[in-house]
Every structure is written in structure tokens, then in C-alpha cells.
Amino acid sequence: MSDPASYRPKPGEIPTDPGVYRFRDEHGRIIYVGKAKNLRSRLNSYFANPAGLLPKTHAMVHHAASVQWTTVGSELEALQLEYTWIKEFAPRYNLAFRDDKTYPYLAVSMGEKYPRVQVMRGERRKGTKYFGPYTAGAIRETMDTLLRVFPVRSCSTGVLRRAERSGRPCLLGYIDKCAAPCVGRISEEDHKALAQDFCDFMGGEAKRFISKLERQMSAAVVELDYEQAARLRDDVIALKKVFERNAVVLAEDTNADIFAVEQDELEAAVQVFHVRGGRIRGQRGWVVEKVEDATDADLWEHLMQQVYGAEDQQQDSIPRQILVPELPANHHDLSEWLGGIRGGRVDIRVPQRGDKAALMDTVRQNARQAMVLHKSRRAGDLTTRSLALAELQEALELPMPLLRIECFDISHVQGTNVVASMVVVEDGIAKKGEYRKFAITGEAAIDDTASMHDVITRRFRNYLAEKAERAQSVQASGDISALTATTAETAEPARSRFAYPPNLVVVDGGVPQVNAAARALAGLGITDVAVVGLAKRLEEVWLPDSDFPVILPRSSEGLYLLQRIRDEAHRFAITFHRAKRGKAMTASALDTVPGMGAAKQKALLGHFGSLKKVRAATVEELVQAKGIGPVLAQAVYDTLAAGGQADAAPAVNMATGEILQ
Known part of the structure; x- marks a missing residue:
């Protein structure tokens, strides 16, 4: 007997998608297969309180040694895959699902004179097309819905013969859920064609039938036949509800x-x-x-x-x-x-x-x-994190353990909307609350090296300023011992303001970026912070003023750690860059008008129709717009109409991205 806690997945590892899960024993044999609309919710129920499980389930989770899952696109796909794997592996704890009595099929007996739609189980019959398997409730609902659009015969042979003898259809014929071939309402050939349409729809050609009904509905609307249009609308809704694209089951001859x-x-x-x-x-x-x-x-x-x-x-x-x-x-x-x-x-x-x-x-x-x-799992393992930090310290020949690492990345599009990101890792774990982002403008946005020099300078200039401020505060109070205090009361506020320096700075790039970061630190007089760069193509680690990179083994945990930090910095920078670029794309010259808010901009543009017409308007004409008074109208005129100088203002300069300063 194993302890379910020994193989329980960690929080957040299980996806919330539909899927199929498999419990395996210590020998790797599958002992249970199940499906779920939400894998995380279902699997957590097995581990939350094993003592409260049913006896059979309790025995299963204590017999198992591991659990795996496969995500799919929908509940229907999960059902199909669960059925297939139960039949394939015959898990010992799926006893109730080992025969064909669990999941029925939707079958169309195309070999009969009047094909019949029915729910079938067990052995397959020659001349009959099968679709499924389905759950018992789902297949009845599916069949009932489809019969309103494809009224194929669904009655038994005895009912069909009685109707033929009496000349009266059964109840389904009266409520239009059967075309009633038994009394000649539809010919044998047309009824077979209707059954074939039913099979084509179930085989995956739903779009063709839905499009056809939509065209008929539009034609009925044009002819003002709204009752027929309403019926066709209901048919379209029914077909869309029934059809769910199935990517798990392909044609039977597919290998x-x-x-x-x-x-x-x-x-x-x-x-x-x-x-x-x-x-x-x-x-x-x-x-x-x-x-x-x-x-x-x-x-x-x-x-x-x-x-x-x-x-x-x-x-x-x-x-x-x-x-x-x-x-x-x-x-x-x-x-x-x-x-x-x-x-x-x-x-x-x-x-x-x-x-x-x-x-x-x-x-x-x-x-x-x-x-x-x-x-x-690699990042969350304490042993792996410790090994990664130790490998990095040894490879870089650093005297101090890497308690804190900061990584910087630059993001832009052809030199516009230049931004930088800073991510923080302490003891190998990301500290997202201490991430920072920087907007870079002016001369610093010329190229990546200038941007990297700027962002490193800004980050550590703040560190030095806050360090000096804290020293002055301590000296004023007379408590010199607080300068070296490490208690939470003194350390935590400093960390939140970035007065806590890293042991290692990682930059995304090669020699130019590394040297730029090193020059920035040297210019500030900081000598106790190491700098490295991680080049993307070959994952080489570069040191300042070095002709050759440090080559870490590709299986090195230290290299994996650097890669994760670099990727996280890149993700954070890209997110900020996209937000800044999106805001810049919606910038307007009206943003520079004093006192002009979003609502008044909208009113002004709605009144005149375009910024060009606003620029050409007089003060008297501007006052006619809703919410625009004489003072604001004069401000708009002075900003826009006087030679168009506002177009060159930094706040709306799309080339440099100054708008976000």
C-alpha cells in the first residue's frame, strides 16, 4: 500500500482542461482510467481527503504509485479516449466499464429497406454505420434533437409493419420527427438519401448542412415567411448544439x-x-x-x-x-x-x-x-535549485553564494517604444513582487548597449541613493548598529525600495551588453556585483572584457537556471513593450492640450469628424462643441492651430515613443 501524498502532483501542475487520467501501480501497469471536464478539479478530489473516498476508490489510490493525464479539446474527446483506453488496457479498477454495456453507439441500419436510427450496444452488425460511443443520456438527447432536422425512421420493425397495415403512421410521424415512409409520405430512395445525410452530418460534415439551413432561413426572411425562418433558425441552433468537432476519433482505416x-x-x-x-x-x-x-x-x-x-x-x-x-x-x-x-x-x-x-x-x-x-518540477525542486546555484558560483568563480540574481532585458521594435525589464530571483525562486520595468527615451534609446547602460545605471543609482539616505537617517538617530542590521524590520522596507543589491546581474545578450552593464557599475563605483551575459543562439555565458565565453554543459542545472531567468525577463519586457506600443498607437495631438481629457477629446472629434478639421477651426467654432468652453477652446487653438507645432511634441512622437515618459 502506498501513500497517495507520495505521488500527488504539486499545486498548479495539473491543467484545468478536459482530459483523461491514468493511475499506474509500482510496476507501471494502468489500474484505473478516468475522464474529467476539469482535470485539476477531478484529480484533486482523489487526494484532498482519501479517508472520505468510497472503499473501491480508497483502495485504488493506495494501490497506485503514480498518476498521468492527457489533455484533449472537449468532454466528448475525453469520453472517446477514456472508452478506447479502458478497452485497450482493461484496468482492474474499471470493472464496471470492461464490457460494451457502458457506452452505447448511435447506429444507422443502412442495409434495411427503410434505414433506422437507433441506440445500439454489443456486437456490430453488417450494413450498419456506428457513431460514438456516447454516454446514455447524451446519446438520447442527440438523437432526439437530430430527428427534427433529419426525420429518419427510428421505430422498431413491429411498429413499422403495423403502420404499413393500418395506413396510419406512429406518433413520431404525427409530430414530424419521422418522414413516415411506412405510409408513403416519402419514397424509399428519398428516405435512404435522408438517412445518408444523417450519417454525413454525424461523420463530420456539419458545416455543409448548417450553411444550407442558414441560406434557406435567409431566403425565408426575404419572402417574409417568418414562421418558416423561425423553424429553420431553431434547426440551425439544434445542429450547432449537437455537433462537436471530434479530433480524437478518425476514420476507421487510419493508422x-x-x-x-x-x-x-x-x-x-x-x-x-x-x-x-x-x-x-x-x-x-x-x-x-x-x-x-x-x-x-x-x-x-x-x-x-x-x-x-x-x-x-x-x-x-x-x-x-x-x-x-x-x-x-x-x-x-x-x-x-x-x-x-x-x-x-x-x-x-x-x-x-x-x-x-x-x-x-x-x-x-x-x-x-x-x-x-x-x-x-525542475525549478521547484530544492536540491536542483541548490545544485544550480552552486554550479553557477563555481563556473563563474564567485566568492559569495548567489543569494540574489537580477536579470535585465531590452525590448523594442526598430528602436521605437524602447523598454527594459528587471526580474529578481532569490534562492533560485522568482520574486515577482520585486520585478521592475523601465521606459527608455532620448539618447539612451539609440541602441541596445546604450539602453542597457541606462537601465543598469538607473537601478543602481537608486540603490546608492537609498543606501545613503538610510545611513543619514541612522546617523541622525544615533543608532550606528542599525547600519548592519539584518532584522525584518530594517531589511524588508529596504528590499521593497531596491536598496538590497544582487550578487549577480544577468543581461540578455553577448559581449556588447555585458560590457555596457559593467561600465555602468564601474561608473557608480560598485565593484562587488558580478555581471554576466547569456547569448541566445548558443547559450554562451559571457563575462566583461572577455575574449572567450564560459561554456556550461548543456545538461548543467546552472545553465537551465540562467535560461529560465533570461526567458522570464524577456517575457516581462515583451509584455510591457506591447502595452506601451498599444498606448502609443492610440496617441493623439489632443493629448498635449492642457485640461483636455478623454471625454472632451471624444466630444471634440465627434463634433468635427477629424483632427484635421479641429486644427482648422477657429476659437468660435471650437466653442460650439459640447463641453468645450472659451478657455479650453483657446488652449486647443493655441496648441494645434498655431503652426502645427504640437505634432512634433515628445508626447505624440511615434518614432521615439516619448509619449510614455
Whole structure:
């Protein structure tokens, strides 16, 4: 018996998407498969209070040793995948779901004279098309809704024969949920065509039927036949409600492996769904270390060789199709090689549209979740964090432990709206409350090195000013011992104002950015703060005035830590830059008019129609606008009409981004 707390996922690791989860025992065998609309909510219920679980569930969570999950696009996809994996793995704690009595199918008996729509279970019959599986309640509601649009026969053979003998249809015929072929209201050929339309809709061609009904509805409105338009509107709503795109189940003859990847500069999280007979029969996921200078095409070639080139690779384990986001390098030779192993043709391609492309999106979502989970577990592990900090200290030959690291990044678009970000990490953990952002203007916005020099200077100038202010305050009070106090009462206020310096400054960039940061610190007389730069392409660590970079092993925890800090600084800078750029794009020359708020700007532009007309208006004409008095009108005239000087004012200069000063 295991303790569920020993394998419980950490808070925030479980996504809130729909999906299927699997409990495994200590030997890796799947002992339970379940589905959920919200994976986090469902899985947390197993661990919140195990003592309050039902006896069977209590036994399952104590028998299990791990839990995994796969996200999908909808509840229906989760249902399909759960059913497939229960049938595939026969988990011991899914006893109630091992036979075909749990999930019914929606079946259309196309082999009969008058095809019939019905709910069926158990063995499949020849000449009958099946859709599903569904839950019992959902399939009844689906069938009842669709019969109003596709009134295919749904009665039993006995009811059909009685209606034929009596010449009167059953109740469904009277309420227009059956076309009543039994009494000749529709011919045999037309009824079969109606049944085929039903099958086409359930097979994924919903858009065609919905578009057709919408055109008929529009035509009815034009002809003022509002009752018919209302009926068609209700039919459209019904079809849209019923149809839910299903990316999990493909055509029954589909045999494919569908790959997706989420990657950064060092690692790649790979996910593959194994589709056999149109259903997902398995899923694999792993994180690989990327090779330096390798392209995405090279990555896929190496993956194909590793996945399918094992000595114990079975011939029937290679499918007819391998779907990837990007064609591998030399994919023609790779297809020929795999075809030789399989004994048949193997097609490697990139899906562009349709169900396979939609399923690849689901696989990609799982790869993204796997990468986030991998990084969060690496960052959240105390041992890993300690190892990363120790590796960095040793590699950079620093005398002091790296208790605090600050990382700076510059963001702009062709020199406009230049901003910088600063993120803080203490003991390997991000301190988001101490993040800062900087707007950079004037000469400092000329290039990245000038911007980096400016932001480092501003940050540490504040540090020195606050340090001097605190020293003066302590000397005035006569408590000299407080200068070296480390209690929370003295340290915390200083941290909130950034009087607490870092041990290491990391800049996003190479030699120019590192040297600029070092010059800024030297200019302020700060010598006890180390500076490094992390170049993106090869993940090289640069030191000031160094001809060669420090090369950390690609599996180094210290390099992973630097990469996470750099990526976080980049994310924070990009967010601020986009906000600043968006505000600058909506800037107006009226922003420089004293006393002109947003409401009065709107009233003025609404009255005249454009800024050009406002500029050409006289003071008397400006007063006619709602809310514009003589004083404000004169201010508008002086600012805009007098030679257009306001257009060159820094507050509206779109090229330099001065508007956000």
C-alpha cells in the first residue's frame, strides 16, 4: 500500500482542461482510467481527503504509485479516449466499464429497406454505420434533437409493419420527427438519401448542412415567411448544439503516429499519439536534450531514428502514416528506410487541415503541458535549485553564494517604444513582487548597449541613493548598529525600495551588453556585483572584457537556471513593450492640450469628424462643441492651430515613443 501524498502532483501542475487520467501501480501497469471536464478539479478530489473516498476508490489510490493525464479539446474527446483506453488496457479498477454495456453507439441500419436510427450496444452488425460511443443520456438527447432536422425512421420493425397495415403512421410521424415512409409520405430512395445525410452530418460534415439551413432561413426572411425562418433558425441552433468537432476519433482505416514538440534553446518535449484503427491506442512523451546548431528538421530526423530504429522494433509497430509538424531532413530516404522495416509504404507528411491537423493541435497541447510540468518540477525542486546555484558560483568563480540574481532585458521594435525589464530571483525562486520595468527615451534609446547602460545605471543609482539616505537617517538617530542590521524590520522596507543589491546581474545578450552593464557599475563605483551575459543562439555565458565565453554543459542545472531567468525577463519586457506600443498607437495631438481629457477629446472629434478639421477651426467654432468652453477652446487653438507645432511634441512622437515618459 502506498501513500497517495507520495505521488500527488504539486499545486498548479495539473491543467484545468478536459482530459483523461491514468493511475499506474509500482510496476507501471494502468489500474484505473478516468475522464474529467476539469482535470485539476477531478484529480484533486482523489487526494484532498482519501479517508472520505468510497472503499473501491480508497483502495485504488493506495494501490497506485503514480498518476498521468492527457489533455484533449472537449468532454466528448475525453469520453472517446477514456472508452478506447479502458478497452485497450482493461484496468482492474474499471470493472464496471470492461464490457460494451457502458457506452452505447448511435447506429444507422443502412442495409434495411427503410434505414433506422437507433441506440445500439454489443456486437456490430453488417450494413450498419456506428457513431460514438456516447454516454446514455447524451446519446438520447442527440438523437432526439437530430430527428427534427433529419426525420429518419427510428421505430422498431413491429411498429413499422403495423403502420404499413393500418395506413396510419406512429406518433413520431404525427409530430414530424419521422418522414413516415411506412405510409408513403416519402419514397424509399428519398428516405435512404435522408438517412445518408444523417450519417454525413454525424461523420463530420456539419458545416455543409448548417450553411444550407442558414441560406434557406435567409431566403425565408426575404419572402417574409417568418414562421418558416423561425423553424429553420431553431434547426440551425439544434445542429450547432449537437455537433462537436471530434479530433480524437478518425476514420476507421487510419493508422498513424502523430508527433508534436514544444521546445526551447536547450530541450524539447516530444509527444506522440499512436492511432490504430482510427482510435488512439497509446501515448508517449519524453524530454530530449537538443543538439547544438541542430535545426527542427534535424530534430525530427533524429527522433524518427530513435523511435523506429531500435533493434527490437516490430514490423507492425510502424504505421502507414507518420504526421509531424515539420518534414525531417532527408525525409524521402527516411520514408524508404522505414518502409523497408515495415514491409510497406510509409508516408511522412505534415497535416495542413482537417481532423488530423486538429488532432496534432491536441498532441501539441500535451507537449506544451509536458514542457511546463518538466520546467516547474525542475525549478521547484530544492536540491536542483541548490545544485544550480552552486554550479553557477563555481563556473563563474564567485566568492559569495548567489543569494540574489537580477536579470535585465531590452525590448523594442526598430528602436521605437524602447523598454527594459528587471526580474529578481532569490534562492533560485522568482520574486515577482520585486520585478521592475523601465521606459527608455532620448539618447539612451539609440541602441541596445546604450539602453542597457541606462537601465543598469538607473537601478543602481537608486540603490546608492537609498543606501545613503538610510545611513543619514541612522546617523541622525544615533543608532550606528542599525547600519548592519539584518532584522525584518530594517531589511524588508529596504528590499521593497531596491536598496538590497544582487550578487549577480544577468543581461540578455553577448559581449556588447555585458560590457555596457559593467561600465555602468564601474561608473557608480560598485565593484562587488558580478555581471554576466547569456547569448541566445548558443547559450554562451559571457563575462566583461572577455575574449572567450564560459561554456556550461548543456545538461548543467546552472545553465537551465540562467535560461529560465533570461526567458522570464524577456517575457516581462515583451509584455510591457506591447502595452506601451498599444498606448502609443492610440496617441493623439489632443493629448498635449492642457485640461483636455478623454471625454472632451471624444466630444471634440465627434463634433468635427477629424483632427484635421479641429486644427482648422477657429476659437468660435471650437466653442460650439459640447463641453468645450472659451478657455479650453483657446488652449486647443493655441496648441494645434498655431503652426502645427504640437505634432512634433515628445508626447505624440511615434518614432521615439516619448509619449510614455
